[in-house]
Amino acid sequence: xKAIDNKxxxxxxxxxxxxxxxxxxxxxxxxxxxxxxxxxxxxDSLENVRVDIDxxxxxxxLYAIKEIMENANDDATEISLEEAHKINKQLKIGxxxxxxxVPKDFGRxxxxxxxxxxxxxxxxxxxxxxxxxxxERKGEIVSGIIQKADHNxxxxxxxxxxxxxxxxxxxxxEKYHVNDKIKGYVLDVERGAKGAPQVIVSRSNPDFVRxxxxxxxxxxxxxxxxxxxxSRDPGNRSKVAVYSPDPNIDPVxxxxxxxxxxxQNVINELxxxxxxxxxxxxxxxxxxxxxxxxxxxxxxxxKENERFAQVIVADNQLSLAIGKAGxxxxxxxxxxxxxxxxxxxTQFREMLEKAQSEQSQNNEVENNEKMxxxxxxxxxxxxxxxxxx
Numbered sequence: 001x002k003a004i005d006n007k008x009x010x011x012x013x014x015x016x017x018x019x020x021x022x023x024x025x026x027x028x029x030x031x032x033x034x035x036x037x038x039x040x041x042x043x044d045s046l047e048n049v050r051v052d053i054d055x056x057x058x059x060x061x062l063y064a065i066k067e068i069m070e071n072a073n074d075d076a077t078e079i080s081l082e083e084a085h086k087i088n089k090q091l092k093i094g095x096x097x098x099x100x101x102v103p104k105d106f107g108r109x110x111x112x113x114x115x116x117x118x119x120x121x122x123x124x125x126x127x128x129x130x131x132x133x134x135x136e137r138k139g140e141i142v143s144g145i146i147q148k149a150d151h152n153x154x155x156x157x158x159x160x161x162x163x164x165x166x167x168x169x170x171x172x173x174e175k176y177h178v179n180d181k182i183k184g185y186v187l188d189v190e191r192g193a194k195g196a197p198q199v200i201v202s203r204s205n206p207d208f209v210r211x212x213x214x215x216x217x218x219x220x221x222x223x224x225x226x227x228x229x230x231s232r233d234p235g236n237r238s239k240v241a242v243y244s245p246d247p248n249i250d251p252v253x254x255x256x257x258x259x260x261x262x263x264q265n266v267i268n269e270l271x272x273x274x275x276x277x278x279x280x281x282x283x284x285x286x287x288x289x290x291x292x293x294x295x296x297x298x299x300x301x302x303k304e305n306e307r308f309a310q311v312i313v314a315d316n317q318l319s320l321a322i323g324k325a326g327x328x329x330x331x332x333x334x335x336x337x338x339x340x341x342x343x344x345x346t347q348f349r350e351m352l353e354k355a356q357s358e359q360s361q362n363n364e365v366e367n368n369e370k371m372x373x374x375x376x377x378x379x380x381x382x383x384x385x386x387x388x389x
Contacts, residue, residue: 039109
């Protein structure tokens, strides 16, 4: 059956394989499956049919699969033994046989179907290419134009596909408007409606700050300075711990830049979010004290096994150390991954005095409990002495 221009089809599929990497065999198999559906739909057929396309020549054949009966009662699904023997003398009742059929006007339907399948496979291939391209860009920063913005979701045009920023990935203090150009952090790449790739973008993720600093500060990008940790209250404040193995490099100074110009560029991108850059230290006491900046710390008592730190500050530094609504202490705990309890000097002294008072009371109770026993011993000793005399 000359359903399709066979030669052209094979040449087109071979070209497609070279240019787009879509396997010819895969497309032909998809066309065969689609032709079965097209035949049944266009000819209201209940027949069990099979389409075969020669993968070398493109020759297309349509077969009805029929069961061999003594006498056929349903021409769509059955064939008489007499008719079957005209095809193959070895066939018997109960066997199945393929009978080639040539429906009128099926060549045009086949050509349309093949075209639709090829277009579909091209779209799928392009989607796969874009998906893989952006999948490799996870953890990078992208720029896009806002197409849609409401309370729940922001949709960005990223060129080849769209980026979606859910409500939880937005900075709470920011307002987004259509046609604004913004940057975002590629959090994930998913398959959206009909398999189309969709980029999940974030501006609230701590790694967005990390990548902005890497982009702005060459020493971080080159690995001379390492970002050890980032903690963030999006839109309000971030804390970043940096470190350099080179003693000649000031990691904090390099990140802040002359007159704060480097860090200011990042702050501008985050619409005024404050950024505390502190130096990481392997000594947890020093590290925790730095993490609580701008507060001045008097002492840090470490319980290594519990990863717990008791921090003492001057009375006038307590509110600064804790921060508004506990923000400074919370960010420091996230940054260092230590539990931190902050006490003022007065609170700590009161706590010590209370502990000492309780200890004194406990000692007194213990002494009182021991006294009857000691009196009994003394009485026994007196009695023994009297008996001896």
